[in-house]
Each structure stands twice: as structure tokens, then as C-alpha cells.
Amino acid sequence: MPYLSIANSTLLYAIGGLIVLFVLIQSALFLRKAWKRGVEMGMDRQKLKATVRSSATFSVVPSIPILLGLIAMAPVLGIPFPWIRLSIIGSVSYELIAAGMGAEALGLEGLSDPGFNSVAFANTMWIMTIGIVWGLMFCVFFLKPYQRRLQNVRKRDAAWGEILIMALFLGLISSFLGPYVITFGIDTLTLISSAVIMMLIGLVIRLTKAKWLTNFALSLSLIAGMALAVLYTHLWG
Amino acid sequence: MKKGTVLSYEDQIHRLGRITGGAALLLLFAVPTAVCVYFNIWPPLQGFLKGLGMVCMIYLPVGLAEALTYTPLLGSGGSYLVFVTGNLTNLKIPCATMAMDAAGVKPGTEEGDVISTIAIAVSSIVTTLIILIGVIALVPLRPVLESPALKPAFDNILPALFGGLGAYWISKQWKLALVPLAVVVLLSIFLHLEMFVLMIIGVPVSILAARLMYKSGWIKGGE
Numbered sequence: 001m002p003y004l005s006i007a008n009s010t011l012l013y014a015i016g017g018l019i020v021l022f023v024l025i026q027s028a029l030f031l032r033k034a035w036k037r038g039v040e041m042g043m044d045r046q047k048l049k050a051t052v053r054s055s056a057t058f059s060v061v062p063s064i065p066i067l068l069g070l071i072a073m074a075p076v077l078g079i080p081f082p083w084i085r086l087s088i089i090g091s092v093s094y095e096l097i098a099a100g101m102g103a104e105a106l107g108l109e110g111l112s113d114p115g116f117n118s119v120a121f122a123n124t125m126w127i128m129t130i131g132i133v134w135g136l137m138f139c140v141f142f143l144k145p146y147q148r149r150l151q152n153v154r155k156r157d158a159a160w161g162e163i164l165i166m167a168l169f170l171g172l173i174s175s176f177l178g179p180y181v182i183t184f185g186i187d188t189l190t191l192i193s194s195a196v197i198m199m200l201i202g203l204v205i206r207l208t209k210a211k212w213l214t215n216f217a218l219s220l221s222l223i224a225g226m227a228l229a230v231l232y233t234h235l236w237g
Numbered sequence: 238m239k240k241g242t243v244l245s246y247e248d249q250i251h252r253l254g255r256i257t258g259g260a261a262l263l264l265l266f267a268v269p270t271a272v273c274v275y276f277n278i279w280p281p282l283q284g285f286l287k288g289l290g291m292v293c294m295i296y297l298p299v300g301l302a303e304a305l306t307y308t309p310l311l312g313s314g315g316s317y318l319v320f321v322t323g324n325l326t327n328l329k330i331p332c333a334t335m336a337m338d339a340a341g342v343k344p345g346t347e348e349g350d351v352i353s354t355i356a357i358a359v360s361s362i363v364t365t366l367i368i369l370i371g372v373i374a375l376v377p378l379r380p381v382l383e384s385p386a387l388k389p390a391f392d393n394i395l396p397a398l399f400g401g402l403g404a405y406w407i408s409k410q411w412k413l414a415l416v417p418l419a420v421v422v423l424l425s426i427f428l429h430l431e432m433f434v435l436m437i438i439g440v441p442v443s444i445l446a447a448r449l450m451y452k453s454g455w456i457k458g459g460e
Contacts, residue, residue: 006276015268016372022264023322023365026257027358030314033253034354037246043348048355051336055356058335059363062328062398065391066364067371068382074375083372084268087365088261089323098292105288106280123280123288125269131292133262134300136320140258143308143316144251150309154345159457163447165309165345167413169334170406171443172306174417175435176326177403178425180396190393194400199408214339218331218401225397226390233389 003118007078016080020087054215061222066092073099076111081125089132102127186232194225246347247313250354254317261321302437310334310344314354322361326432327395331402332360338405412456416446 006012038048069092073082077099085095100110102124108115111124154161180191198221205213244252273279307325308316311333319329334344336356342348371378381387390397407414421439424430430438450456 006272006278009272009276011271011275012268015271019264019268020365020369022261024362026261026321027318027361027365029253029257030250030318030354031358031362033246033249034314034351034358038348038351038355041348041351043351047340048352051340051352051355052359054339055332055336055359056363058332059328059360060367062324062394063364063367064382065327065394066324066368067375067378068391070368070371071375071379071382079372079375081268083368086323087368088265088321091324091327094296098296101291102288105291106284118276118278119280119284122269122273122278123284125272126280126285127288127292129265129269130289131296132300132323133265134297135304136258136262138301138304139308139317139320140255140262143254143304143313146305146308147247147313150345160448160451161345162343163413163451163456164444165343166410167417167443167447168306168440169310169344170410170414171417171440172310172330172436173399173403173406174414174421174443175432175439176395176399177418178421178430178435178439179432180399181422182425182429186389187393187396191396191400191403194397195404198401198404202405202408214335217405218335218398221401221404222394222398225400226394229389229393229397230386237389 003116003121004078006118007081007121009080012078012080012084016084016087019084023087050212050215054219057216058219058222061219061226068092069095072096073111076116077121077124085128085132089136090128094132095128098128098131099124101131186229186237189232190225190229193228194221197221197224250314250317250350254313258317258321299433302433306436306440311357312344312350312353314350315357318354318357318361322357322364324364327398328360328364329357331398332356335402335405338409412450413443413447417443 035048039045066086070079070082070086073095082095086092103111103113103116103120105127106120106123108120150161153164177191180187198217201213201217201220205211205217303325304320307319307330310330311319315333319325333353333356337344337349337352340352342352344353407418417439420442421435424435424438447456
């Protein structure tokens with residue numbers, strides 16, 4: 001049997017459907033639990049609703065490139081397996097690298113090697129799956145004790161506990177920015193433009209006291225940044 | 238809060254997280270198992286082990302470092318969800334951190350956990366549905382997604398996202414941002430390191446610098 005008919009088999013589509021259903025149910029369960037807890041603690045319902053609205057709005061645009069990753073993988077790995085991998089834990093950059101490793105381990109040149117067959121497909125599936133589970137494994141076994149320890153830090157010194165998390169986040173943000181600061185290309189320009197737009201939105205929020213705008217600030221700077229990237233590419237690309 | 242037989246919210250979240258996380262792991266491994274059993278194709282042991290070695294050498298430390306870094310920020314509920322649904326840097330981290338700030342709650346508090354969990358759950362549902370629609374309508378959507386006009390927009394989605402995110406938080410916490418930003422920019426200029434390597438250097442440096450600033454009284458909590 002040619003391997004692509006395995007890769008695009010009804011069996012894999014059926015499992016994919018099951019997994020998508022699982023992800024939706026799991027998200028709904030957590031959503032309900034957190035919502036109830038928020039109401040119980042006396043948090044403003046409007047605030048909770050605003051969180052739902054802004055998170056849903058923001059998530060649309062960054063989800064689209066995931067489909068481009070799917071299109072990139074489909075000729076070799078079929079549609080359902082990349083669909084499964086991208087719906088559960090995966091991210092586009094990881095999947096392409098891990099899939100390549102699965103093929104290379106069998107002595108192939110990579111995903112585009114004409115020798116990529118059903119055995120290579122099976123190997124790639126295993127490698128892509130095992131490579132991605134570590135974060136989840138950590139959560140299932142160690143998240144509870146880890147969070148306890150962090151809580152103890154906060155109990156001992158609340159101010160430091162808060163600064164610690166902020167410092168961790170800013171270290172993270174710095175490392176997100178690093179790779180784009182030094183290329184001096186369209187991406188650097190896009191980064192700077194999006195930053196300037198965010199500052200302008202911040203200014204508008206401060207001047208007009210339109211606090212609700214904070215909910216959509218990141219979506220606005222993202223879309224404006226992407227639009228400017230198109231413009232810059234036309235001008236200098 | 239009621240104690241005794243009634244589990245606290247924190248404990249309920251851990252129970253739900255462990256059950257659904259365990260189920261997700263089983264489902265994940267069920268995919269290659271089902272295909273190998275059903276079609277009777279098995280990769281050769283040597284090739285499998287070699288691939289396993291390659292992928293674990295990189296992604297075992299990456300996965301653990303990500304878990305240690307992201308979970309304090311996202312709280313328990315959000316963490317269980319993100320490590321099932323993925324797409325952390327490009328979706329969940331920006332989404333949850335902005336939602337917490339807009340709601341006026343801090344990461345690491347119970348209110349922060351509630352907002353972060355709601356943000357991540359909604360974000361996961363939206364992303365999962367968009368991918369589902371994309372799979373169903375791949376044929377008509379493909380020319381639009383791959384159109385040359387939109388290509389530069391999608392090629393630059395990460396800098397467009399991180400520029401706004403960075404500006405927002407760095408302007409809010411510029412004292413804390415000074416050291417990690419300087420270190421990461423210098424490392425990028427001279428060594429051209431990957432984002433992940435920048436992260437495992439940048440995060441500890443940032444925490445250490447914050448500790449020194451806190452001890453010397455230059456920064457205080459509760460801002």
C-alpha cells in the first residue's frame with residue numbers, strides 16, 4: 001500500500017476528530033471551573049467576559065500561520081497527522097524539525113527524500129510524538145510540587161515573589177525580541193513599528209481614559225505590524 | 238474557604254489537570270500505535286532509537302526549561318492546558334499575560350490564575366476550531382493563505398506580535414527589563430543564538446539582576 005494512503009487514511013482522520021473533541025472538552029472543563037471560581041471570589045463578571053472577548057479576538061490571526069504549517073507538511077505526512085500534531089501540543093516550527101529527524105534517522109535526506117515510505121512515516125510519527133511530550137509529562141507529575149514551592153517563596157516575601165515572576169517574564173520577552181533586533185531587515189522594521197504602534201495605543205488609552213482598549217491593544221499592534229510588513233516588502237523587499 | 242472533604246480550587250485544578258493531562262498523553266501515543274498495529278508497519282529498532290536520541294537531545298531540555306519558565310507565569314490551570322494545546326510563544330503567553338494585565342490581576346495570585354485559565358481555554362478553543370475549519374476547507378482556502386500579497390504579513394507575524402508585546406511590558410517594567418534586554422541583544426549580535434538558547438541564558442540573568450536590584454532597594458514590589 002502506498003504510504004500516503006495510510007497517511008490520509010480514514011483511521012487517522014477518525015483519531016484526529018476524537019483528539020479535537022478531547023481538546024475542546026478539556027478547554028471547556030477548565031473554562032467552567034475557572035469561571036465559577038472567579039464568580040465565587042467576587043470577581044466582576046464584566047471583567048471575566050472581557051477576558052473571553054479579548055482572548056477570542058486576539059487568537060484568530062496568530063492561528064492562521066498554523067494552517068500554513070499544515071499545508072507545508074501535507075505533501076509528505078498527509079493531512080490528518082499534521083492536523084493532530086498541530087491541534088495537540090505541537091507548534092509549526094517544532095513539527096517540521098522533528099519530522100525531519102524522524103526521516104534522517106532512517107538514513108534519508110529529510111522529508112523531501114523520494115525514499116520516504118510507510119516505514120519512514122511510522123518512524124516520523126513516533127519521533128514527533130515522543131519529542132513533544134516532556135512539558136506535559138512535567139505538568140502531570142511535577143507541577144503541583146513546583147507550584148507549592150513558588151507559593152512558599154511568595155509566603156516568605158510577597159514583594160519578591162511578584163518581582164521574581166515579572167523578572168522571569170521580562171527575561172522571556174527579551175529572548176523573544178533578540179533574534180529580530182540584529183537582522184536589520186523587514187522583520188526588524190516590523191518589530192520596531194509594532195512597538196511604536198503599541199506605545200501610541202498606550203498614549204491614547206492614557207489621554208482618553210479608554211481602559212477597555214487595553215483588551216485589544218495587542219491585536220491592534222499585531223495586525224498593524226503585519227500590514228506594515230506588507231508595505232515594507234513592497235517598498236524594499 | 239471550606240476545608241476538609243471539599244477540595245480547594247487549587248487541588249481541584251491539579252486533579253482535573255492530572256486526569257486530562259494523563260488522558261492527553263495516552264491519546265497522543267495512541268496515534269502512532271494505532272497506525273502501526275492497523276497497517277502492520279513498524280520502524281526498524283535502530284532507526285527508531287537513533288531518531289529518539291536526536292529528538293530527545295534537543296527537546297527534552299527544551300520541554301523541561303519551557304515548563305519551569307512558563308508555569309509560574311501562567312498558573313496551574315493555564316499550564317495544564319497549554320502543555321496539551323501548545324503554541325505557547327506565538328499565542329498563549331501573549332494572550333494570557335495581556336488578559337491578566339487588562340483585568341488588573343497579577344500572575345501567581347488566585348485571581349491571576351482564574352483570568353489566565355479563562356484566556357488560555359478560550360484561545361485553545363478558537364485555535365482548535367480554526368485549524369478544524371482549515372482542514373475541512375483546505376482546498377478553497379489554500380490560494381488565499383498562500384497568496385503572494387499576504388506572504389510578507391505571515392512571514393513577519395512573530396516580530397509584529399513581539400514588538401507590541403515587548404513595548405507594552407518593557408515600558409511598564411523598564412528597570413527589570415534593562416539587564417536581560419542588554420544581555421540578549423549583545424548575545425544576539427556577537428553569537429547569533431537561537432531563541433531557546435537566549436531564553437535559558439536570559440531568564441536566569443533577569444532573575445539574578447532583579448534579586449540584586451531588590452536587595453539594594455532600587456526596585457520594590459506592588460507596582
